[in-house]
Amino acid sequence: MRSFASLIRVLLLAVALSAAYPLSATPIVIVGPSLEDAFEDSDVVPGLKRLLGPDYAAFRRNFDESATPVPLKSGGLLLAGWRLGFADSYGAVVVLHPSGSLDAAYYNAGARTPRYFSNSDQPHHRALRAWARQYIGDAPQVFPGGWDSSAVVDLPSEEDQAAMRAVAAAIWSPTLAQGWNMNTEVGRVLGEATKYIMDCSAAFSLVPKPVGWVPGWAYVATTSVQIVAYVTGASAHRVYRTCVIGIGTASRQRPFIELASAEI
Incomplete structure (x- = not known):
């Protein structure tokens, strides 16, 4: 499916960006792809428009810039963005599952919690809750579909x-x-x-x-x-x-x- 092919394309782009650190006396700032470039020639952006409906415009305004895409242990991918000049106050995120289903959220300064959206049959991906911490800390978050479980990672001394x-x-x-x-x-x-x-x-x-x-x-x-x-x-x-x-x-x-x- 086109959305899964898009996932592979963005993963390759993430690898390319992670290696693109030329040595220079002038700092080179590497920023990830735009929302449209990340999912070019796929049905992800049209899918987001259908999923978010009238909220899509507010979601897209918080994707002026983005981080490099993050591969998830579940096999999916997370792409987080923010409004130009307001990375700590206005943000948005999309999770693309291997099945092609989508989770999305956006946050605007002053809101008590991000707005969450999903067309996935599985529990809402915990990656969005982790993403939201930069805006609302550890404040309680509720999503009707629940959250999936975490993995176990080793701790150093x-x-x-x-x-x-x-x-x-x-x-x-x-x-x-x-x-x-x-x-x-x-x-x-x-x-x-x-x-x-x-x-x-x-x-x-x-x-x-x-x-x-x-x-x-x-x-x-x-x-x-x-x-x-x-x-x-x-x-x-x-x-x-x-x-x-x-x-x-x-x-x-x-x-x-x-x-x-x-x-x-």
């Missing part, structure tokens, strides 16, 4: 978790980091975020760069002191600040880390 949390606090904030489950999947996302920041700010030399880079959570835990110093220095520099905040790593990786923390 308490010492390693504390080191990973320090890195997350430097990239996002201590408040957000405190609310995340520092499992091995979160550590993997932190490692990818660290690599992006180092590649994006390759010419930044006011603070020593962490030695090398190795995929996975162990690298983050063992080099956390150096990573925190480097991220803090880059965040304070006018040119390289965008590599960490704004539409750099913080917004781009936020959906990944929320889903990893929720063990989805």
Whole structure:
């Protein structure tokens, strides 16, 4: 079916985007595809219009920009977007199931909860609840179809978790980091975020760069002191600040880390 072919296309695009970090003195900000580009030549966008009805316009207004697509353990895919300049206040998200069914939601500043939509026969995907945390925290959320169950992810030692949390606090904030489950999947996302920041700010030399880079959570835990110093220095520099905040790593990786923390 066309929607599943679209899923494969977006996954390939996500891989291409994750490798597209050219070294440059000027930070290169990588933002994911637009809603229409992500699902080009598929029935996903028409399906969203039918699903959301009169709410589609409000949903689409919150898709000015997007993160890179997130493959889900269930075999589906999540694409999160936000309104230009208001990533923390106006957002939207779509989950494409392998069957072609859709879950969607959008949030506007001031609302008590996002508006949820689904044409899936299965329980509403927990990925949307994890996505919503960036707007409403841990406030209760109700969806008529319920939520699916979580997976089990290994936890590093308490010492390693504390080191990973320090890195997350430097990239996002201590408040957000405190609310995340520092499992091995979160550590993997932190490692990818660290690599992006180092590649994006390759010419930044006011603070020593962490030695090398190795995929996975162990690298983050063992080099956390150096990573925190480097991220803090880059965040304070006018040119390289965008590599960490704004539409750099913080917004781009936020959906990944929320889903990893929720063990989805």
